Amino acid sequence: MIIVIKPHTSRAQIDEVIAEVQKLGYDPRPIFGTELTVIAAIGDETTHHRLESLNAMPQVEKVMAVQKRFKLVSRESHPGNSIIDVDGVKIGGGNFVLMAGPCSVESEEQLLSTAHAVKAAGATILRGGAFKPRTSPYEFQGLGSEGLRLLSLAKKETGLKIITEVLSERHVEEVCTHADILQIGARNAQNFQLLIECAKSGKPILLKRGLSQKIDEWLLGAEYILAHGNANVMFCERGIRTFETYTRNTLDLAAVAAVKKESHLPVIVDPSQGCGRADLVRAMCKGAVAMGADGLLIEVHPHPAEALSDGQQQVDFADFASLVKELQPFLQAVRQTV
Numbered sequence: 001m002i003i004v005i006k007p008h009t010s011r012a013q014i015d016e017v018i019a020e021v022q023k024l025g026y027d028p029r030p031i032f033g034t035e036l037t038v039i040a041a042i043g044d045e046t047t048h049h050r051l052e053s054l055n056a057m058p059q060v061e062k063v064m065a066v067q068k069r070f071k072l073v074s075r076e077s078h079p080g081n082s083i084i085d086v087d088g089v090k091i092g093g094g095n096f097v098l099m100a101g102p103c104s105v106e107s108e109e110q111l112l113s114t115a116h117a118v119k120a121a122g123a124t125i126l127r128g129g130a131f132k133p134r135t136s137p138y139e140f141q142g143l144g145s146e147g148l149r150l151l152s153l154a155k156k157e158t159g160l161k162i163i164t165e166v167l168s169e170r171h172v173e174e175v176c177t178h179a180d181i182l183q184i185g186a187r188n189a190q191n192f193q194l195l196i197e198c199a200k201s202g203k204p205i206l207l208k209r210g211l212s213q214k215i216d217e218w219l220l221g222a223e224y225i226l227a228h229g230n231a232n233v234m235f236c237e238r239g240i241r242t243f244e245t246y247t248r249n250t251l252d253l254a255a256v257a258a259v260k261k262e263s264h265l266p267v268i269v270d271p272s273q274g275c276g277r278a279d280l281v282r283a284m285c286k287g288a289v290a291m292g293a294d295g296l297l298i299e300v301h302p303h304p305a306e307a308l309s310d311g312q313q314q315v316d317f318a319d320f321a322s323l324v325k326e327l328q329p330f331l332q333a334v335r336q337t338v
Contacts, residue, residue, distance in 0.1 A: 072226035092266035096336040097295035101127040105147035199228035239274035248276020272299035
């Protein structure tokens with residue numbers, strides 16, 4: 001069951017509802033969103049009192065049963081579009097966001113030049129990998145803590161918010177001191193203990209789709225985060241593994257429409273990972289906007305041919321700037337604003 005709290009309700013009044021849920025024999029899981037607060041009541045209705053009586057409390061908007069397995073993520077619990085507020089940068093509900101930067105943080109010069117370039121073109125969030133999950137143990141693994149320091153330096157110099165990947169539970173606290181958004185990569189999409197640990201941080205989380213993950217499994221991954229008290233979640237479609245070899249992955253734009261239908265949470269598209277080819281990124285970006293995505297996560301490098309990781313899918317500064325200009329009519333058509 002889901003208890004929806006009326007807007008502008010005080011924390012003390014919310015605590016009254018939580019106490020009542022406990023009294024009725026359920027485990028209350030409050031989710032404090034930017035615009036909406038809900039309480040998931042976990043328990044077996046065949047052995048506990050039913051919760052409809054909570055409708056009598058003045059601070060309760062409604063009590064509802066949710067049929068989906070992903071209860072908190074579904075539109076049944078929240079029909080409107082959620083807006084994620086990243087320290088003043090709003091994502092979702094008509095607010096389109098550009099996240100851009102290198103696949104890997106390689107040096108101070110590389111990162112700062114990229115940060116200035118993507119900001120000038122319209123990005124508000126800087127991406128960059130400090131800890132890199134690589135298929136081969138002999139490939140560049142990222143700068144680690146030094147990469148995080150450089151990301152903080154770029155934020156201080158440009159004002160851009162920071163998104164970077166968390167690889168393990170032991171890194172969560174350290175990454176949180178530098179990042180505004182925690183990215184859960186495709187290889188960790190069903191690492192549930194990592195999802196729970198990131199949820200506890202309270203930071204906004206971008207959850208990438210797993211390499212071969214079905215849509216309902218992806219939605220349930222986000223449910224883990226919401227069920228542990230963090231409603232600031234974004235999905236990220238980044239391509240899935242199919243039989244096709246022309247592209248690195250197959251960017252599933254149908255998943256954008258499906259998730260937008262099923263869930264109230266924002267959906268971001270990563271066209272760089274999605275196809276693995278810089279020459280297709282521009283077209284994939286336009287398709288993502290047309291499908292209703294709430295933002296793009298694009299890999300940008302000053303000299304892609306010299307990149308230490310995934311240079312073949314990164315665009316340079318000039319290409320990124322022209323790409324952003326070409327997106328404007330598509331954004332206007334779907335009534336999105338950067």
